Amino acid sequence: MVLSAVAVLVALFLGGTPVGRAAVAEILRFAGVELRIGDPGPQPSGMPVPLPGERRVTLEQARGQVAFPISVPTELGDPHEVRVSDGGRVVSLLWPGVRLDEYDGTLEVVFRKELGPPWPEEVYLGPSQAQWIPARHGLTYLPRGGGTAPLRPRSAGPTLIWQSAQAGLRLEGVDDLQRALRIARSIR
Structure with a gap:
């Protein structure tokens, strides 16, 4: 019992404080996205690379x-x-400053996000869980099958x-949670 209580306290410290989060990276897989939470390192720079086969x-x-x-x-x-990439694995809908990526989010990780503070926030769309990432962060696309190297990270x-x-859906470029x-909720 005492050992369990100590383990819980250590986990709370490591996961619940900025110092603890910097010391231990958490990995959360959600809707086809791997969220690596910890020290994200420097933000990627340069022009985004198109996804494989993007047209x-x-x-x-x-x-x-797409399936x-x-x-x-x-x-x-x-x-x-509208763009289709990686043999129909990803569809990107684009508006000025806004991007909605839709992809098969049930079987494998499609995107990896490198996150530091501020931490992702769990929110809800009706009964469904969602994750809100309020700040710029690194985003890497992981090509189908994992056999080829991930694309160079870009800033998202x-x-x-x-x-x-x-x-799986990822709406990028809307900086207000309520608007996002x-x-x-208006998806049809």
Whole structure:
């Protein structure tokens, strides 16, 4: 009993304080995204690298090329651009300053995020859990099958991550949590 209490206190210190989080990296897998929480190191710089096989398509073409339903947030209207990547593994809907990536988030990790403070926040979209990352952070794409090297990390803006049926979704570029939640709730 005493040993269990000590283990709980050590875990609370290591996971619940900035010093503890810097000392121990946590790994959380959620909706096809691996969140590495600890000391993120320097932010990536330079231009983002396109995802493997990334190409512009229409929304209808994208729907015919993926194995999961593509959803569009009515709050943002029709996307200005649609891209399909990695043999239909990822669909990216783009508006000025906003990106919604949709992907098969049920089987394997698709993206890795390197996070330091401020820490991700657990939020809810109705009964479903989501993760809110309020600050810039490193984002790495992990190509299908894991056989090829991950892409060079890029800097990502505030992001909301959630699961909808068999698709993982990551909404990037909306820096207000309440607006991000409104957008996510408007998905159709």
